[in-house]
Amino acid sequence: MKGSFTATLQPVHGSVETARAGSRSFKALARVLSADQLFAFADQAVVGATSFVALLMIGRWTNARELGAYAVACSVVALFLAAQEALVTRPYAIQLHRPPGRHEEHAFGSLLLSGLLSAVAVLVLMGTASALFFANVTRELTEIVFTLAGAIGFISLREFARRFAFAHLKFKQALALDAAVALIHLLLLGLLVGAERLSAATGVAALGISCGIAGVAWLFLADVQFSVRLAALRATLTQTWELGKWLLCGQMAVQAQGYMTYWLSMVIAGAATTGIYAACMSLVALANPLLFGFFNVLMPRSVRTFHNHGAGGLRQEAARNSLVLLALLSPLCLLVICFGEDALHILFPGKEYSGNGHVLSVLALSSLAAAIGVPASIALSAVERARAVAAVMIATSVLNVLLVWWLMRDWGLLGAAYGVLIAEMFGSFARWAAFLTLVPKTERRRDACE
Numbered sequence: 001m002k003g004s005f006t007a008t009l010q011p012v013h014g015s016v017e018t019a020r021a022g023s024r025s026f027k028a029l030a031r032v033l034s035a036d037q038l039f040a041f042a043d044q045a046v047v048g049a050t051s052f053v054a055l056l057m058i059g060r061w062t063n064a065r066e067l068g069a070y071a072v073a074c075s076v077v078a079l080f081l082a083a084q085e086a087l088v089t090r091p092y093a094i095q096l097h098r099p100p101g102r103h104e105e106h107a108f109g110s111l112l113l114s115g116l117l118s119a120v121a122v123l124v125l126m127g128t129a130s131a132l133f134f135a136n137v138t139r140e141l142t143e144i145v146f147t148l149a150g151a152i153g154f155i156s157l158r159e160f161a162r163r164f165a166f167a168h169l170k171f172k173q174a175l176a177l178d179a180a181v182a183l184i185h186l187l188l189l190g191l192l193v194g195a196e197r198l199s200a201a202t203g204v205a206a207l208g209i210s211c212g213i214a215g216v217a218w219l220f221l222a223d224v225q226f227s228v229r230l231a232a233l234r235a236t237l238t239q240t241w242e243l244g245k246w247l248l249c250g251q252m253a254v255q256a257q258g259y260m261t262y263w264l265s266m267v268i269a270g271a272a273t274t275g276i277y278a279a280c281m282s283l284v285a286l287a288n289p290l291l292f293g294f295f296n297v298l299m300p301r302s303v304r305t306f307h308n309h310g311a312g313g314l315r316q317e318a319a320r321n322s323l324v325l326l327a328l329l330s331p332l333c334l335l336v337i338c339f340g341e342d343a344l345h346i347l348f349p350g351k352e353y354s355g356n357g358h359v360l361s362v363l364a365l366s367s368l369a370a371a372i373g374v375p376a377s378i379a380l381s382a383v384e385r386a387r388a389v390a391a392v393m394i395a396t397s398v399l400n401v402l403l404v405w406w407l408m409r410d411w412g413l414l415g416a417a418y419g420v421l422i423a424e425m426f427g428s429f430a431r432w433a434a435f436l437t438l439v440p441k442t443e444r445r446r447d448a449c450e
Helices: 002-032 035-061 064-094 103-134 139-167 171-194 200-221 230-268 271-347 357-382 386-438
Strands: none
Touching: 035 064, 035 171, 035 200, 035 271, 064 103, 064 139, 064 200, 064 230, 064 271, 064 357, 103 139, 103 230, 139 171, 139 200, 139 271, 171 200, 171 271, 230 271, 230 386, 271 357, 271 386, 357 386
């Protein structure tokens, strides 16, 4: 009797455990697909779609040379925005719970620092454009550098506004801002196509105008409070620099790694080959709305997890995020491998873009490999171990440059793609190794130790 009673309990116990496991899986999925996350996905979808359509319009209504120039210009913008994120917006998000003064004063200090960084960028670009002009370099290159100088300040303001909204988990506000930029940008590009004036330089000008209109509107309309107190400004800048200098090293390494293939391709194979690579990357980047929408939530969420649950909770959060990314991106990667070449032919019908299916497949795998390591580096930044992140990123970037330079010279774009894949695999492994080594489960929150 006892044995039969126990036997009848075992299936029930198994059902309970199964139900509990299902409940945990549902909760994990609900956490991933929370309202904030959905708005973050929507925001990044708007940003990614706008960038893709702009690239597609320039590729279809100009030529591969203009497309290559536009891609290089976008890489310069990306480098600047990465510097701004490292020196201004990411330290602001990480240090949100322990600012040196009142939150309004901290916010103003970050805005002022962003403005100063923009002013430096304008001066550098104007000096570069003037040097190109007096050196009688090609008119197209001089024009696009001058255009970048005029647009970079407005692009910076828009990016500060959206990152500020992310830090405060105001994803609806970021979505409204980016939707306005997208509408104005695409309208201007359409007008340029109708007037037959679309080029790399005018495309950048359209981006600057749209960012300027939306950014200025955000300053006046958004529910943001800034307070000016010079005594607190120095403390804000000092604390931001202590963290930001290491974040900057890591961000510059990441951006250099991402865009080095464009630059090396321009040097080794010319603008047309660079345009083909940009077309391939634009197709792989169709996953970016999902990818970066997820990343935009990871930093504020990781900071709060460490603040509330310590290093043990942060390790669980990072591991869960990597598994979620693997599950989300694997089907998209498979689609690119199976149908990428046909899609590239439809989007870019020119003959020079055909025959690059293998390149697309390798680039899709490299994107997947890179994404798996991002939660570890974000978690390291959340505990202010930015020096370790910088070291790993610099090593990965150097490896990427060496591999791409070596393999591209002998194997063309396919060799460059394999070089990127190898470097990304190494980078993800190194990021996880650094995170698990430097952030033990018993590490206390920084504010608990002060």
